[in-house]
Amino acid sequence: MKTEEAVEKAVSLGATHIGFIFFEKSPRNIEPDLAGRIAEKARGKAKIVAVTVDADPDDMDDIVYLLKPDILQLHGHESPEQMLTLKALYGLPLMKAFSIRDPDDLKRIDPYIGLADRFLFDAKPPAGSDLPGGNGVSFDWRLLQNLDASVDYMLSGGLNKANVAQALAETGARGLDVSSGVESAPGVKDLRLMEEFFAAVRQANGARPLSRSAQ
Numbered sequence: 001m002k003t004e005e006a007v008e009k010a011v012s013l014g015a016t017h018i019g020f021i022f023f024e025k026s027p028r029n030i031e032p033d034l035a036g037r038i039a040e041k042a043r044g045k046a047k048i049v050a051v052t053v054d055a056d057p058d059d060m061d062d063i064v065y066l067l068k069p070d071i072l073q074l075h076g077h078e079s080p081e082q083m084l085t086l087k088a089l090y091g092l093p094l095m096k097a098f099s100i101r102d103p104d105d106l107k108r109i110d111p112y113i114g115l116a117d118r119f120l121f122d123a124k125p126p127a128g129s130d131l132p133g134g135n136g137v138s139f140d141w142r143l144l145q146n147l148d149a150s151v152d153y154m155l156s157g158g159l160n161k162a163n164v165a166q167a168l169a170e171t172g173a174r175g176l177d178v179s180s181g182v183e184s185a186p187g188v189k190d191l192r193l194m195e196e197f198f199a200a201v202r203q204a205n206g207a208r209p210l211s212r213s214a215q
């Protein structure tokens with residue numbers, strides 16, 4: 001999220017998590033002080049998520065100090081040891097992202113079980129992309145069907161109003177994370193697309209309780 005308007009819309013639609021991207025190459029990159037101000041529109045109503053990629057310790061300090069996130073999303077190659085350090089430093093829940101293409105990719109989560117409070121499964125970036133996330137591409141969701149049911153995760157990667165019902169049917173995911181699918185251009189959230197996405201999720205879920213995020 002980069003604007004108050006988008007945050008307010010997501011909260012009003014029932015988003016449970018609001019993400020802020022701290023990655024310079026991203027069209028969604030936001031300065032921590034601005035993110036902190038915008039996040040006030042969501043504080044106490046949705047979890048505020050700081051999305052970082054192998055962040056430099058000083059940058060992470062600034063982000064935590066200025067944004068005051070509820071959750072740190074780690075979207076790089078953060079090691080289990082680094083996760084322990086982050087946990088000790090900030091005492092925040094950690095969501096560790098993994099990019100998935102093949103069954104073996106899911107084995108990489110093993111050393112993180114018990115360290116990550118939640119996982120986020122995303123697609124691998126397409127060739128030529130500078131972004132580890134936010135590429136608007138999906139992976140084969142059926143790969144998650146063999147995952148141990150105790151693994152708590154959010155599903156992300158290329159979700160949109162047209163495919164979210166299928167994603168839910170194939171995975172039973174308890175959390176969804178959408179970005180490009182609710183944008184009119186990279187980094188520009190579209191309020192109408194947000195409405196349509198949430199409507200599609202509600203329709204697919206029926207009475208099932210929702211847990212979603214938007215970044």
Ligand SMILES: O=C(O)c1ccccc1NCC(=O)[C@H](O)[C@H](O)COP(=O)(O)O
Pocket residue numbers: 021023026027028029051052053075122131132133134135136137156157158159177178179180181215
């Ligand atoms: O969204 C970005 O620009 C981004 C950049 C660097 C690291 C992570 C990033 N996004 C993280 C997310 O959790 C996205 O919401 C997720 O990858 C889904 O994106 P999309 O496929 O565009 O829906």
